[in-house]
Amino acid sequence: MHLPQIPVRAALALALGLCAALALQACDTKAPEGEAEAPAGAVETPESETMTSDGEAKVRASDCSTCHAVDQKLVGPSYVEIAKRYSGEGQAAVKQLVKKIKEGGSGNWGDVPMTPHPQLSDADLTAMVQWILSLEPGEDESADAAEAGGETHSYKTDDGKTVQTDFAVFTGPDQKHVTEDLFHGYLQYNSYCFRCHGGDAVGGELAPDLRKSLEKGMTYREFLSVSMAGREEKGMPAWAGFFEKKDIRAIYGYVKARQLGLVPAGRPPSVYD
Numbered sequence: 101m102h103l104p105q106i107p108v109r110a111a112l113a114l115a116l117g118l119c120a121a122l123a124l125q126a127c128d129t130k131a132p133e134g135e136a137e138a139p140a141g142a143v144e145t146p147e148s149e150t151m152t153s154d155g156e157a158k159v160r161a162s163d164c165s166t167c168h169a170v171d172q173k174l175v176g177p178s179y180v181e182i183a184k185r186y187s188g189e190g191q192a193a194v195k196q197l198v199k200k201i202k203e204g205g206s207g208n209w210g211d212v213p214m215t216p217h218p219q220l221s222d223a224d225l226t227a228m229v230q231w232i233l234s235l236e237p238g239e240d241e242s243a244d245a246a247e248a249g250g251e252t253h254s255y256k257t258d259d260g261k262t263v264q265t266d267f268a269v270f271t272g273p274d275q276k277h278v279t280e281d282l283f284h285g286y287l288q289y290n291s292y293c294f295r296c297h298g299g300d301a302v303g304g305e306l307a308p309d310l311r312k313s314l315e316k317g318m319t320y321r322e323f324l325s326v327s328m329a330g331r332e333e334k335g336m337p338a339w340a341g342f343f344e345k346k347d348i349r350a351i352y353g354y355v356k357a358r359q360l361g362l363v364p365a366g367r368p369p370s371v372y373d
């Protein structure tokens with residue numbers, strides 16, 4: 101059934117290979133206008149398999165999005181901000197950024213360091229950087245906004261206080277069972293964080309009580325930032341590459357719910373009970 105397609109694919113691969121061998125722009129100018137402007141996400145069309153969208157795929161396949169978003173600062177600057185800063189600097193900027201991602205480090209945007217990426221080849225990194233530098237403000241805002249949520253939830257603690265969260269803690273008609281996300285946070289915390297920060301998030305001998313950190317005003321962004329980048333010199337490991345943003349979000353939710361007194365020590369009642 102698939103046999104008749106092979107010659108077509110082979111020819112296409114050849115053409116793309118040729119394209120890749122030439123400068124990126126040389127290929128882009130040959131593509132008909134409508135196709136050159138195809139959305140980068142449309143991977144089914146062969147036209148999008150240029151080096152640029154290849155770069156996007158590589159960024160998405162690597163650990164970059166644990167710390168970066170397209171249009172919003174996370175642990176690191178947004179891709180759009182990076183594109184803005186280096187616009188017009190051409191190949192020199194590409195080389196410099198490839199080296200920076202490979203070696204990691206801080207200083208250009210603040211004190212938080214980027215983790216090194218020695219396993220990525222210069223060719224892959226060049227494609228990634230070219231995609232980042234091709235971005236313009238306004239792209240993908242909706243995706244980031246959707247993640248930020250926005251709704252607030254009110255709950256009563258056991259001692260009668262009303263507290264608010266920007267994520268759901270409980271679910272179900274009786275609101276007694278914690279959400280799947282929160283339970284995920286409980287499991288991850290008590291598998292990976294407890295040995296330093298203490299079981300049930302009560303603080304440990306090796307590391308601070310994270311409930312206190314939140315009580316003192318640490319925001320989700322700051323929590324995410326320290327969790328992903330770590331503070332290696334102080335014994336806090338970097339979790340980027342191991343955890344995704346949504347895992348840290350869930351752990352944060354669990355610790356926050358513990359801090360607010362909504363979730364008791366031990367295994368909280370969940371949809372799995």
Ligand code: HEC
Binds near residue numbers: 168176177200201340
């Ligand atoms: C642990 C979090 C983390 C991960 C993972 C990460 N970055 Fe970064 N990135 C940062 C931080 C923090 C900065 C700002 C560094 C600075 O201030 O110089 C940064 C900066 C950058 C810059 C701008 C560098 C400069 O000097 O201006 C680029 C480009 C970049 N990252 C791309 C990537 C790509 C591509 C990946 C995936 C291969 C990636 N990052 C993975 C945190 C991260």
Ligand code: HEC
Binds near residue numbers: 331335
């Ligand atoms: C090997 C021990 C260890 C493990 C495991 C560990 N941490 Fe830490 N963590 C530390 C230490 C030590 C600090 C304090 C660093 C400092 O003094 O600034 C810390 C600090 C933090 C902070 C900043 C607290 C503050 O008040 O500044 C956060 C957030 C954090 N850890 C999250 C996590 C999460 C989430 C996990 C599990 C995924 C985790 N940690 C696992 C050792 C650890």
